[in-house]
Amino acid sequence: MAAQLRELAQNPPQDANERRELYEAARLLHMSLETPFDAMHRLFWSVYQLPMTQIGVDTGLFKTLAEDPNRHWTLTDLSVDLNVDTKLLYRILRYLASFGLVSESANGTYHANSTTQWLSTPGAEGGTKHYLKTVSPAAHAFPETLSQQGYRNPTSSTDTAFQKAHHTDVSAYSWTPPDPTVLPAFFEFMKSQRASQRNWTENFPVDTLTLSEKEIQDKRALFVDVGGATGHQCISLRQRHPELSGRLVVEDQERVIARADEAELNKHQVESIAHDFFQPQPLKGAKAYYLRNIMHDWPDAKCVEILRHLRDAMAPDSVILIDENVLPDVGASWKQAQKDIQMMSVLAAVERSVSEWHELLGSAGLKVEKIHTYDDDIGDSIIEAIPA
Incomplete structure (x- = not known):
């Protein structure tokens, strides 16, 4: 059986669904075979994976290997090219290869694999720095924070492990990192995430949003992206569904809207409005x-x-489209669960389950009309909400 698994590892399936199912099955197999000694190594020494990845970024190792994925580098050649001590580089490579971040050949040479190539991209580099410098300190402060709070579910975004870790009294979104490279790294990471994600219109009946000719003439807004940053969702909707006529509007805080490319918005007939979503919604109906x-x-x-x-601004046929992860009430995946813990430790926020979404919307005088899941891996869904 072990030989069959090794052969499968050399030739994994290409179908995305089959890969995901096999990945989860292999993960369950891995956990079922794990001894307490294995668990000790997995838990206690995992703290080094992110710092070692940052070293691979800082030395230029991933970029160098990824420039020519077919080239097999000797340790000596890499040491000279990167200007890193040979003995030190050997130990770094040994570690990274053991976790599959680079590949080590039987003859002792090194080359890039798909993970190496991803780690050489600006988005992965930004994510590495963001999680090392911003999120990791909050994760380490999390146990003490919960203890001091009496193990109550966090409800304030200014009283989390983030504040303890970074010695601040402001929320994560208002915080200015002392290292000026951290914030651009975060933005680069977020940009790369958006580019790789599936689009919400893939599994949503967009034609249900169609306006009548009179509504179009009356300048009724078709789609308002609340807190939509610089308008990429409006632009994407216009590009994917040019048959939808009507006003597309992006709203966000003035300092965010100021970063938008006005020429690009105008090209796609997208309006921008400075608006704080904690204030009454200016676009009615x-x-x-x-x-x-x-x-x-x-x-x-x-x-x-x-x-x-938003409920106060809705017309009788208006709908609120909430594009979020929807977790199952039982059996959430590890990706979903760890994302929820991150949001709790940094923002006192939540990745919500089906029942939690129903409860939240009910508290706002709304109800769930339907949930359209468009990415089963992490539960990305469109929740249609209408007045209760």
Whole structure:
């Protein structure tokens, strides 16, 4: 059986669904075979994986290997090219190869694999720095923070492990890192994440948003992206569905809207409005109010505040489209569970399950009309919300 598994590892399936199913099955097999000694190594020494990845970024190792994936480098050649001590580089490579971040050949040479190539991209480099410098300190402060709070579910974004770790009294989104390279790294990481994610329109009946000719003439807003940053979702909707006529509007805080490319917005007939979603919604009666990854940044009370402003602005046929992860009530995946813990430790926020979404919307005078899941891996879904 071990030989068959090794052969499968050399030739993994190419179908995405089959790969995901096999990946989860292999993970379950791995856990079932793990001894307490194995668990000790997995848990206690995992703290070095992110710092060692950062070293691979800082030395230029991943970029160098990824420039020519077919080249097999000797230790000596890499040492000279990177200007890193040979003995030190050997130990770094040995570690990274053991976790599959680079590949080591039987003859002692090194080359890039798909993970190496990904780690050489600006998005992966940004994510490495963001998680090492911003998230990891909060993770390490999390146990003490929960203990001091009496093990109560965090509800304040200014009283989390993040504040303890970074010695600040402001929320994570208001914090200015002392290292000026951290914030650009975060933005680069977020940009790369958006580019790799599936689009919400893939499994949503977009034609249900169609406006009548009179509504178009009356300038009714078709789609309002609330907290939509620089308008990429509006632009994407216009590009994917040019048959949808009507006003597309992106709203965000003034300092965020100022970063938008006005020429690009105008090209796709997208309007921009400076708006704080904790204030009353200025555009009344829009067909659809859309929020992408807004709710998971805030605890319940703040989410209810945002949603009530939208409910007050809705027309009888308006709908709120909430683009978020929807976790199962039982059997959440490890990806979903660890993301929830991150949001709790940094923002006192939540990745919500089906029942939690129903409860949250009910608190805001809304109800779930339907949930459209478009990415089963992490539960990305569109929650249609209408007045209760």
